[in-house]
Amino acid sequence: MLMLDFHPTGRHFLQIPGPSPVPDRVLRAMSYPTIDHRGPEFGVLGLKVLADVQRLFKTRQPVIIYPASGTGAWEAALVNTLSAGDHVLMYETGHFAALWNKLAVRLGLKTEVMGLPGPDAWRHGVRADLIEERLKADTAHSIKAVCVVHNETSTGVTSNIAAVRKAIDAAKHPALLLVDTISGLGSADYRHDDWGVDVSISGSQKGLMLPPGISFNALSVKAIEASKKATLPKAFWAWDEIIEMNKTGFWPTTPNTNLLYALSEACDMLLEHGLDAVFARHQRWAEGVRSAVRAWGLQIQCADAAVYSPILTGVMTPEGIDADAVRKIIHERFDCSLGTGLGKIKGKMFRIGHLGDSNDLTLLAALAGCEMGLKLAGVKLAGSGVQAAMDYFSSHAAAVPSRKAA
Numbered sequence: 001m002l003m004l005d006f007h008p009t010g011r012h013f014l015q016i017p018g019p020s021p022v023p024d025r026v027l028r029a030m031s032y033p034t035i036d037h038r039g040p041e042f043g044v045l046g047l048k049v050l051a052d053v054q055r056l057f058k059t060r061q062p063v064i065i066y067p068a069s070g071t072g073a074w075e076a077a078l079v080n081t082l083s084a085g086d087h088v089l090m091y092e093t094g095h096f097a098a099l100w101n102k103l104a105v106r107l108g109l110k111t112e113v114m115g116l117p118g119p120d121a122w123r124h125g126v127r128a129d130l131i132e133e134r135l136k137a138d139t140a141h142s143i144k145a146v147c148v149v150h151n152e153t154s155t156g157v158t159s160n161i162a163a164v165r166k167a168i169d170a171a172k173h174p175a176l177l178l179v180d181t182i183s184g185l186g187s188a189d190y191r192h193d194d195w196g197v198d199v200s201i202s203g204s205q206k207g208l209m210l211p212p213g214i215s216f217n218a219l220s221v222k223a224i225e226a227s228k229k230a231t232l233p234k235a236f237w238a239w240d241e242i243i244e245m246n247k248t249g250f251w252p253t254t255p256n257t258n259l260l261y262a263l264s265e266a267c268d269m270l271l272e273h274g275l276d277a278v279f280a281r282h283q284r285w286a287e288g289v290r291s292a293v294r295a296w297g298l299q300i301q302c303a304d305a306a307v308y309s310p311i312l313t314g315v316m317t318p319e320g321i322d323a324d325a326v327r328k329i330i331h332e333r334f335d336c337s338l339g340t341g342l343g344k345i346k347g348k349m350f351r352i353g354h355l356g357d358s359n360d361l362t363l364l365a366a367l368a369g370c371e372m373g374l375k376l377a378g379v380k381l382a383g384s385g386v387q388a389a390m391d392y393f394s395s396h397a398a399a400v401p402s403r404k405a406a
Contacts, residue, residue, distance in 0.1 A: 010335065012335050012337070013336035013337065013362065013365055015336055015353050015363075015366040016337050016338060016339040016351065016353050017153050017156075017183060017311055017351050017353035017355065018203075018206040018355070019205040019206075019212055020209055020355045020358075021209070021356040021358060021362075022209055022357060023209055023269065023357040025265055025269065026209055026266050027262075028265075030211075030258045030259065030261055030262045031258075034258060037250070037254060037255055038250065042249070044249065045260055045261070046246070046249030046250055046251070046255075046260070047249035048264055049263050049264050050063060050065070050246055050249070052264065052268075052271065053216060053267065056185060056208075056267065056270065056271075056275075057185065057190065057192040057200055057218040058193060059200075059218050060193060061193065061218065061219050061221065061224075062218075062219050062224075062239075062243050063219070064076070064239055064243070065214060065255070065260075065263075066214070066217070067213060067214065067254070067256040067259070068213075069215055070180075070182040070201065070202070070203035071099075072215050072237070073182075073201040073202065073217055074100050076215075076217050076237040077201050078232065079230070079232040079233065079237055080217070080223070080226075080232075080234060080237065080239050081145065081178070081198070081227055082109060082144055082226075082230050083231040083232055084107075084108040084231065086110065086144040087109075087110045087112065088110065088112070088144060088147060089111075089112050089114060089131070089135075089145070089146045089147065090104065090113050090114070090147045091113075091127075091131065091148045091149075092121070092122075093121075093124070093155065093157055093159060094122045094152035094154040094157065094342075095122075095152075095154035095342035095343035095344075095345075096149055096152060096154055096180065096182075096342075097147075097148070097149045097180075100147060100180060101147075104147070108232070114130060120303060122157075122301075122345060123157070123302060123303035124302075124303060124304050124307070125157045125158065125159035126149075126163075126164060128164045128166065129167065131167045131168070135171035135175065136171045136173075138173065141174055143173070144175060144176065145175055145176040145177070145178050145198075146176070147178045147179075148178075148179055148180070150179050150180060150188070151181065151182075151187075151309055153182070153183040153311070153351075154314075154342040154343065154345070154351075155314055156300070156308065156311075156313050156314040156351065157301075157307050157309060158307050158311075159307060160307070161179055161197065162191075162194075164177065164179075165177055165195050169196075176222065176226060177197050177198050177199075178198060178201070179199070179201065180202075181201065181202050182201060182202050182206060182215075183206040183355075184202070184207065184311065185200075185202040185206070185208065185216075186278070187207030187279070187310060187311045188282065188310050189275075189279050192218045192220075196220075198222050199217055199218065199219060199220070199223050200217070201216065201217060202218075204262075204263065206356075207355055207356070208267075208270075209357055210259065210262050210263060210266055211259070211262070213256055214256065214260075214263060217239070224239065228240075236253065277399050281399065282310035282311060283310045284393075284396060284398060284399075285354040285355075285363055286310040286311070286313060286354055287396075288363060288389045288392045288396075289313045289363060289367065290308065291388045291389055292371075292386065293315050293385060294385075295381075295382065295383045295385040295388035295389075296371070296374065296382060296383065296385045297382030298315055298316060298317070298379075300316070301314025301349050301351075311354070312339065312351050312352060312353045312354065312355070313352045314341075314349045314350075314351050315350055315351070315352060316348060317349060317379065318379060318380075321379055323340075323341055323349050324346070324347050325377060326350060326373055326379070327340060327373075329373045329377055330373035334368075334373065336365075336366050336369040338350045338351060352366060352370065360398070363389065364386060364389055364390060367385055371384065371385050371386050
């Protein structure tokens with residue numbers, strides 16, 4: 001018999017930046033009996049979750065819900081708006097931006113990668129001025145879309161999307177703005193309509209506190225119009241049939257019914273608490289964790305305090321210390337999972353997630369595991385990060401939720 005109970009005593013500390021810890025309330029919702037996805041009860045559920053996710057994206061436009069990972073939503077955003085050989089500007093701020101570019105190339109798009117030069121390129125957010133400069137130079141308007149990541153999960157950098165929209169407008173360029181907010185939605189302020197985003201891409205397993213398996217495309221009128229002319233192959237991902245059937249709460253293909261129960265419950269939790277209070281909670285957790293990293297005397301992967309992520313903190317290990325070896329010690333000795341460094345920063349940093357079903361004490365426990373693990377790995381720490389985080393949390397009270405819908 002295969003034993004899958006890896007954590008026989010106590011609660012495992014899942015402090016990766018997604019999948020995030022799932023609240024018991026959401027897990028219970030997933031256990032409801034599966035219903036007919038063509039029956040009237042499902043139509044009610046479908047209309048509710050579609051309206052709820054519009055509120056999370058802060059949009060009045062359609063939001064497509066796919067039974068897929070965020071990678072599927074990346075592909076859907078591209079194939080619905082572009083044609084083979086189209087020129088796309090991809091701004092690289094980390095590993096997930098690089099993966100999105102790789103996917104675009106495989107689809108037959110002509111991608112142009114933009115980013116800061118040198119080894120510190122992944123320590124900063126999107127430079128909107130560089131995008132504006134490049135678009136102004138594109139007088140023939142050959143660039144059809146600009147693709148950026150809102151919260152780069154591999155590095156802990158949250159970019160200014162409103163500034164990117166202003167840059168596109170200042171260049172008087174017609175390019176679409178496509179934004180990955182897979183780890184941002186539900187944890188950091190995001191405004192699809194106000195920021196003029198054409199397609200926003202997200203997933204269920206981060207700030208929405210769900211297991212993986214649901215992804216989203218939030219649309220604009222301009223994006224829908226572009227989809228009518230785009231010629232990249234699409235069938236399952238096509239927006240048109242989904243938009244039409246969603247008007248009555250149904251989908252043209254089989255939806256993941258029980259995950260939609262979970263999505264409905266997660267939306268209730270976020271909206272009942274109030275989105276502003278949810279965002280403030282993540283900012284407070286993030287600063288508490290960063291105070292611990294500073295007390296240890298270690299560097300934060302994000303080098304610009306103005307774009308620190310409220311979702312995760314990247315911790316750089318000293319020269320000669322393998323970050324994955326540190327993670328292994330922490331996992332084996334203290335049953336705490338941390339995010340690995342990805343791509344060109346693998347082995348040089350680890351990531352502490354502060355999102356999902358967490359609180360001050362779960363974060364303090366995770367930081368204690370980190371502190372012990374770092375010491376066991378031979379890292380000389382400047383001071384106690386746990387004490388620094390305790391001091392921060394005790395002197396900065398959490399906001400009391402409004403108990404009103406956002």
